[in-house]
Amino acid sequence: MVLIRTALMVTVLAFAAIYGAAHAQTTPDNGSDAEVLPDAEALPDAPLEPPMTLLRMAEIIRAIDPEAVAAGSAIQFTLDDVPIVVIADPRADRMRAMVPIRSAEGLSPEELMRLMQANFDTALDARYAVAQGRLWGVYIHPLSPLEKDQLLSAFIQTINVARTYGQTYSGGATVFGGGDSNGIYEELLKELQKLGEEI
Template structure:
């Protein structure tokens, strides 16, 4: 079934017209999307502060550099053991997905970094969800949550956050 689908997609490429593609991501468009996720979000001069699943999220944008990053503070980096440092580096390779663990200002952060203008709504929402998930799973699964291998409840719980956020952003 998957081979047939893949072959079909290769043989019959879908072309998007300008009307079918999403508009370029801008600061006002991003604010509109984030406000759908958290109506109490605070718009700042160069970003947005909001909460997802009781986790504080900060989005910083540099429109001139065409970059954005969503960030979640996790803990003091100075208190991390070498084993914890190794584990976050391993997670960056295989389970953090589009989000990453990063250190700045002596803090460990969960971050999603992307060029601003080509960023699509669902990519933004997924990146935010993955960033919140790597913060929530620090010390246990160290995962962005969009993909899980094996059985158990963790994957379903983490996917639920993404699905909830995508549902909130559907009408944008």
């Protein structure tokens, strides 16, 4: 048990170091050793959005697809020719957006491993998940604090993980540097470059 805790701590510290190094490269150097946050009084007042509700979510979705179909707490609609199902539970204060990808039958252990790697570093806030015999792209979030832009981002990320399944397994342009996907992408790039040389 002590060995497992030690190994876990070493892994966490390694990720912290990687994240810190990546963050340091993107943070401008202001000449000080410590990053200083502004006083709360110095922050601009941001307009607060009303809490997300089923009705507000339905209005946003119908602005995207006027032919969206609601059934109870679920709404099905199409965005960029991709079907999306959104289910919300106000009592549990949760929502999920889901895009079906394929049958889960026949997923190899190697592919399942790749999906888990993508969930860690490239799928962003969306995730790959298996339920009811299918592979899904899924985004899960508390309902009431969800802002309109977050909801739209949820739809885009969920569509992206579905569309990039079997290729880059990506929810968008960002990749967490502490995962395995960068190395996998480097190998993929080498293969594509080699293929380009043969053409």
